[in-house]
Amino acid sequence: MAQTFLRKLRHGAHLTQENENVLIALTRPVRSLAAREDVSIEGEPRGHLTLIVEGWACHYTTLENGKRQIVSLYLPGDLCEPFGILPRFMTNAIAAITPVTIAQLRHDTMRRTAQASPRIEEALWWDLLTSFAIEREHLISLGRRTATERLGHLFCELHLRLENIGLVDDELSYDMPVTQADLGDLLGLSLVHVNRSLQELRATRLMSLRGRRLTIHNLRGLRELSLFDESYLQRVTSPSRHQPHAEIGEPA
Amino acid sequence: MAQTFLRKLRHGAHLTQENENVLIALTRPVRSLAAREDVSIEGEPRGHLTLIVEGWACHYTTLENGKRQIVSLYLPGDLCEPFGILPRFMTNAIAAITPVTIAQLRHDTMRRTAQASPRIEEALWWDLLTSFAIEREHLISLGRRTATERLGHLFCELHLRLENIGLVDDELSYDMPVTQADLGDLLGLSLVHVNRSLQELRATRLMSLRGRRLTIHNLRGLRELSLFDESYLQRVTSPSRHQPHAEIGEPA
DNA sequence: CGCGGGCATTTACTTATGATAATGACCGAG
DNA sequence: CTCGGTCATTATCATAAGTAAATGCCCGCG
Numbered sequence: 001m002a003q004t005f006l007r008k009l010r011h012g013a014h015l016t017q018e019n020e021n022v023l024i025a026l027t028r029p030v031r032s033l034a035a036r037e038d039v040s041i042e043g044e045p046r047g048h049l050t051l052i053v054e055g056w057a058c059h060y061t062t063l064e065n066g067k068r069q070i071v072s073l074y075l076p077g078d079l080c081e082p083f084g085i086l087p088r089f090m091t092n093a094i095a096a097i098t099p100v101t102i103a104q105l106r107h108d109t110m111r112r113t114a115q116a117s118p119r120i121e122e123a124l125w126w127d128l129l130t131s132f133a134i135e136r137e138h139l140i141s142l143g144r145r146t147a148t149e150r151l152g153h154l155f156c157e158l159h160l161r162l163e164n165i166g167l168v169d170d171e172l173s174y175d176m177p178v179t180q181a182d183l184g185d186l187l188g189l190s191l192v193h194v195n196r197s198l199q200e201l202r203a204t205r206l207m208s209l210r211g212r213r214l215t216i217h218n219l220r221g222l223r224e225l226s227l228f229d230e231s232y233l234q235r236v237t238s239p240s241r242h243q244p245h246a247e248i249g250e251p252a
Numbered sequence: 253m254a255q256t257f258l259r260k261l262r263h264g265a266h267l268t269q270e271n272e273n274v275l276i277a278l279t280r281p282v283r284s285l286a287a288r289e290d291v292s293i294e295g296e297p298r299g300h301l302t303l304i305v306e307g308w309a310c311h312y313t314t315l316e317n318g319k320r321q322i323v324s325l326y327l328p329g330d331l332c333e334p335f336g337i338l339p340r341f342m343t344n345a346i347a348a349i350t351p352v353t354i355a356q357l358r359h360d361t362m363r364r365t366a367q368a369s370p371r372i373e374e375a376l377w378w379d380l381l382t383s384f385a386i387e388r389e390h391l392i393s394l395g396r397r398t399a400t401e402r403l404g405h406l407f408c409e410l411h412l413r414l415e416n417i418g419l420v421d422d423e424l425s426y427d428m429p430v431t432q433a434d435l436g437d438l439l440g441l442s443l444v445h446v447n448r449s450l451q452e453l454r455a456t457r458l459m460s461l462r463g464r465r466l467t468i469h470n471l472r473g474l475r476e477l478s479l480f481d482e483s484y485l486q487r488v489t490s491p492s493r494h495q496p497h498a499e500i501g502e503p504a
Numbered sequence: 505c506g507c508g509g510g511c512a513t514t515t516a517c518t519t520a521t522g523a524t525a526a527t528g529a530c531c532g533a534g
Numbered sequence: 535c536t537c538g539g540t541c542a543t544t545a546t547c548a549t550a551a552g553t554a555a556a557t558g559c560c561c562g563c564g
Contacts, residue, residue, distance in 0.1 A: 142394035143440030188395030
């Protein structure tokens with residue numbers, strides 16, 4: 001159930017089997033959502049965090065003039081809110097992109113658990129800081145990358161994030177269910193220009209996108225074109241399980 | 253020394269006098285930097301956080317093609333790194349905009365302190381999440397606001413952030429030492445276009461900028477024009493000191 | 505089988521923004 | 535005072551991106 005979450009964490013944290021069991025125990029029952037449905041229950045006190053179990057979702061804002069900006073894309077295994085969240089913080093405007101199933105993690109339990117185990121705490125920090133780094137890189141795209149570069153960069157990022165959780169086939173092909181209109185709202189472009197740039201990108205033969213399937217033909221080439229440097233994703237280890245032993249007393 | 257930091261925290265957290273003393277005690281000696289100088293000592297193990305005591309700084313990235321994007325602006329009282337940071341995280345590319353003095357907070361001591369006092373922990377979370385919210389709003393600007401709106405929005409934001417720390421005169425005028433070239437790198441615009449848009453903004457008579465002095469003539473008008481909604485800054489309380497009493501056992 | 509809806513694709517046109525380069529204003533150092 | 539540096543301003547030209555609107559494609563549903 002929270003398997004994908006753990007799988008992702010293994011790329012940046014060292015958790016024992018015991019740690020993982022604790023995290024799994026925190027996971028509360030699952031809820032399903034239709035595509036385009038909003039995740040949040042408006043005004044709910046929100047004593048829990050949202051974990052994407054399956055499907056894609058996003059965090060967005062709508063400005064007064066009606067323009068929409070997607071701030072963040074959430075894949076399976078992603079937490080939609082910071083684990084140290086304060087009660088009133090972060091108005092939720094999270095919407096499902098595909099049909100989605102979510103799980104919920106009780107926030108107070110979560111923090112108690114983090115205090116009790118330095119390893120878990122560190123894993124949660126790694127996850128949080130990584131997701132901030134992703135948003136930051138997104139900001140850089142919007143500020144200083146061209147339309148084509150933005151698209152390419154996104155596809156390179158998704159490639160790694162999906163690979164982390166085993167959703168890439170043959171190391172180069174994955175499902176990309178985001179609509180061109182949504183790509184526009186994500187990358188700060190108009191629908192039409194997304195279409196144009198997508199074609200330009202296909203014309204380079206570095207990648208292709210047909211139906212909902214994205215295939216990378218030349219990873220290095222695509223990364224160069226997109227000014228992509230993977231270091232911001234903070235993948236430190238291969239996804240190996242750590243040998244369980246006693247935890248050290250202090251967070252590193 | 254850390255007074256500005258505390259002053260800012262009072263807008264979102266409830267600290268006792270005792271709490272504040274503890275935070276002050278954490279603050280390590282101060283260092284000075286010339287304008288344009290980089291803050292970070294490359295490769296240093298970084299066992300501490302950087303606190304801006306005086307002056308303005310920024311966090312930036314330079315892409316392979318030479319383009320530069322400023323990700324975040326740091327004012328007095330701002331922490332340049334998340335308090336729960338992992339050792340290697342967050343490559344530092346922080347530069348002084350004006351002459352700057354910084355202080356350093358020992359990272360391990362910081363976390364121990366947070367664990368010991370729920371109020372301090374909550375204050376630090378408030379600060380961290382607020383600075384993320386600011387970056388997120390910045391992202392929205394880059395994606396969906398026009399050049400003029402971006403500039404206006406920035407000036408509205410600075411107005412509040414500076415007011416929090418008492419750096420606004422008569423509630424409408426403050427020092428704005430950021431160069432037009434830097435504004436471009438911050439807002440994803442070219443130098444020339446910043447200049448153009450600045451004039452357009454002045455022409456509205458909603459605000460003016462001469463020398464390094466920014467004056468807002470019509471706050472409501474400027475906010476409307478910029479699609480500015482202050483709620484993301486999470487100012488909850490007037491800057492009143494909380495009456496000191498025993499802390500509650502659990503973080504809220 | 506045919507209709508409607510969601511999504512992708514084009515076309516034609518407008519506009520915001522970028523690139524280059526020259527000029528002016530200001531200011532501190534010698 | 536004057537030279538050089540930094541920053542602001544202007545002008546000209548080039549282009550990326552937006553807007554509007556029509557068309558095509560696919561697919562599920564009745």
